Amino acid sequence: MTGDVETVLRRTPLFASLTEAEMRALAARASKRHFQRGELLFGEGDPCTGLFLVASGKIRIFKLSAAGREQVLAVEGPGSSFAELPVFDGGNYPAAASALEDANVLFISRKDFQNFCREHPDVALKVIAVVGSRLRRLIGIIEELSFTTVRQRLIAVVLRLAEAGGRPSKEGVHLELTMSHQDLAAELGTVRELVSRNLSRLQAEGFLEVDGRKIVVKDLAGLKNEQNASE
Amino acid sequence: MTGDVETVLRRTPLFASLTEAEMRALAARASKRHFQRGELLFGEGDPCTGLFLVASGKIRIFKLSAAGREQVLAVEGPGSSFAELPVFDGGNYPAAASALEDANVLFISRKDFQNFCREHPDVALKVIAVVGSRLRRLIGIIEELSFTTVRQRLIAVVLRLAEAGGRPSKEGVHLELTMSHQDLAAELGTVRELVSRNLSRLQAEGFLEVDGRKIVVKDLAGLKNEQNASE
DNA sequence: TGGGGGCAGTGACCAAAGTCACTACCCGGT
DNA sequence: ACCGGGTAGTGACTTTGGTCACTGCCCCCA
Numbered sequence: 215m216t217g218d219v220e221t222v223l224r225r226t227p228l229f230a231s232l233t234e235a236e237m238r239a240l241a242a243r244a245s246k247r248h249f250q251r252g253e254l255l256f257g258e259g260d261p262c263t264g265l266f267l268v269a270s271g272k273i274r275i276f277k278l279s280a281a282g283r284e285q286v287l288a289v290e291g292p293g294s295s296f297a298e299l300p301v302f303d304g305g306n307y308p309a310a311a312s313a314l315e316d317a318n319v320l321f322i323s324r325k326d327f328q329n330f331c332r333e334h335p336d337v338a339l340k341v342i343a344v345v346g347s348r349l350r351r352l353i354g355i356i357e358e359l360s361f362t363t364v365r366q367r368l369i370a371v372v373l374r375l376a377e378a379g380g381r382p383s384k385e386g387v388h389l390e391l392t393m394s395h396q397d398l399a400a401e402l403g404t405v406r407e408l409v410s411r412n413l414s415r416l417q418a419e420g421f422l423e424v425d426g427r428k429i430v431v432k433d434l435a436g437l438k439n440e441q442n443a444s445e
Numbered sequence: 446m447t448g449d450v451e452t453v454l455r456r457t458p459l460f461a462s463l464t465e466a467e468m469r470a471l472a473a474r475a476s477k478r479h480f481q482r483g484e485l486l487f488g489e490g491d492p493c494t495g496l497f498l499v500a501s502g503k504i505r506i507f508k509l510s511a512a513g514r515e516q517v518l519a520v521e522g523p524g525s526s527f528a529e530l531p532v533f534d535g536g537n538y539p540a541a542a543s544a545l546e547d548a549n550v551l552f553i554s555r556k557d558f559q560n561f562c563r564e565h566p567d568v569a570l571k572v573i574a575v576v577g578s579r580l581r582r583l584i585g586i587i588e589e590l591s592f593t594t595v596r597q598r599l600i601a602v603v604l605r606l607a608e609a610g611g612r613p614s615k616e617g618v619h620l621e622l623t624m625s626h627q628d629l630a631a632e633l634g635t636v637r638e639l640v641s642r643n644l645s646r647l648q649a650e651g652f653l654e655v656d657g658r659k660i661v662v663k664d665l666a667g668l669k670n671e672q673n674a675s676e
Numbered sequence: 677t678g679g680g681g682g683c684a685g686t687g688a689c690c691a692a693a694g695t696c697a698c699t700a701c702c703c704g705g706t
Numbered sequence: 707a708c709c710g711g712g713t714a715g716t717g718a719c720t721t722t723g724g725t726c727a728c729t730g731c732c733c734c735c736a
Contacts, residue, residue, distance in 0.1 A: 277584070279592040280673070287584060299577040302570065308584050335566040339533065342569065345576050346530040352583040353508070353518065353539050359590040360634040361510040363692065394713065403591040405694060410715055426702095426714085442511070594722065625683065636724060641685055657684085 219244050222269040225293045228340050243326040249313040258310040262300035264323040268292050271317025277309050284400035298341055359403055367402045368412050369441045376431050391427040450475050453500045456524045459571050474557040480544040489541045493531035495554040499523050502548025508540050515631035529572055590634055598633045599643050600672045607662050622658040
């Protein structure tokens with residue numbers, strides 16, 4: 215089973231630069247865990263026990279408000295690591311993590327990972343790089359929350375999906391939402407109803423066609439334009 | 446003048462653990478710069494040239510929207526470092542920085558700092574810790590933007606100021622805003638008018654008394670309560 | 677001493693966000 | 707075949723946020 219673990223490690227940018235021997239040493243320290251869709255990996259404020267690596271599936275990092283609303287901070291797929299940070303500063307997890315899909319993850323305890331970093335300074339530098347990109351993403355979220363409307367954020371998501379998983383045809387770009395409106399709302403930092411309403415409105419305006427979770431983007435250029443429209 | 450530089454370095458958590466000799470070596474690499482109130486240290490998207498350390502004064506890290514609104518990400522005082530992150534990932538500055546007050550800062554070029562980190566692994570670990578706390582603060586901002594109202598955020602600031610620089614008396618806790626409503630609005634992620642209006646409203650409700658930038662908090666407990674009120 | 681410039685307060689709006697309540701649909705299980 | 711849970715759409719409404727325009731204040735300086 216360690217062979218399996220090693221391929222995961224190798225796909226993780228954090229450890230890509232390791233030698234075979236180092237990889238094996240680290241693999242021996244990693245334990246494999248499975249989580250079902252919706253299952254909680256850890257809650258906000260839990261003491262940090264170690265580092266997680268995603269082998270398969272998707273993990274959602276999010277904040278939960280007193281009123282029950284969620285705000286997604288990140289969605290991590292295969293090859294991503296998360297919770298690197300509290301491993302070092304010794305604090306608690308600043309947010310919760312749950313499985314968006316059934317997921318296999320590797321777990322490395324705090325102590326093991328810290329020691330490993332001390333022995334491998336270039337891994338420490340990689341950690342900084344990873345945390346850095348995370349920081350950029352968070353700044354991006356702040357920018358969106360502070361400067362844009364729900365409508366604009368929704369358009370941004372649709373455009374991103376169109377780029378990534380869109381199938382073009384004569385009527386437009388076909389794409390499919392991979393999650394419920396509820397989940398999408400959590401990513402946008404709003405509520406279910408606004409997602410539904412804004413989608414309807416974009417359809418009424420002729421930018422796209424909605425059928426359940428299937429969306430056909432009719433006017434890509436127009437949408438891009440709407441994204442920046444100040445009013 | 447290097448002696449001066451060294452005391453600044455010593456006050457910076459990032460370098461607190463260095464020996465005298467290491468400190469001197471680093472000090473030789475650092476250059477001192479002065480910025481006047483309002484002056485721009487770098488703009489968003491500028492290529493990253495190096496790391497900054499605050500010797501005196503306050504530096505404001507912020508995002509600027511297309512419509513001209515500002516969102517403050519951090520305010521760094523003496524002893525703080527900033528822009529550590531793009532030094533490592535080689536990207537551009539994700540936000541702009543300007544002097545909130547007249548400020549002296551130390552500057553260490555990207556190359557010098559990277560080399561120094563490679564030679565001193567414990568400094569790299571410190572960098573991770575510093576970036577980590579920055580990450581926590583950003584998550585805090587996201588949480589506030591996503592879950593709270595301008596009113597609640599304003600109350601939070603007032604309470605913080607009351608804790609930090611408040612002078613208690615029989616009528617209440619006296620404190621003074623150190624910045625304009627405009628600047629305060631940028632920290633809260635809103636506009637001047639809403640700061641003004643919400644302060645007026647809090648006064649009308651009897652929680653505090655406003656006179657220009659002087660504020661007397663009449664009902665600390667009540668304010669704390671209002672901060673969490675869901676409706 | 678009389679402008680200007682920056683800052684603060686406010687009324688009148690308008691648009692966006694969010695809440696509540698209800699309906700309807702789909703789908704899987706017993 | 708029916709029930710129940712999860713999901714989606716929508717009308718009606720309230721609250722919050724933001725804009726615009728204007729006034730007044732204070733203070734510095736020519």
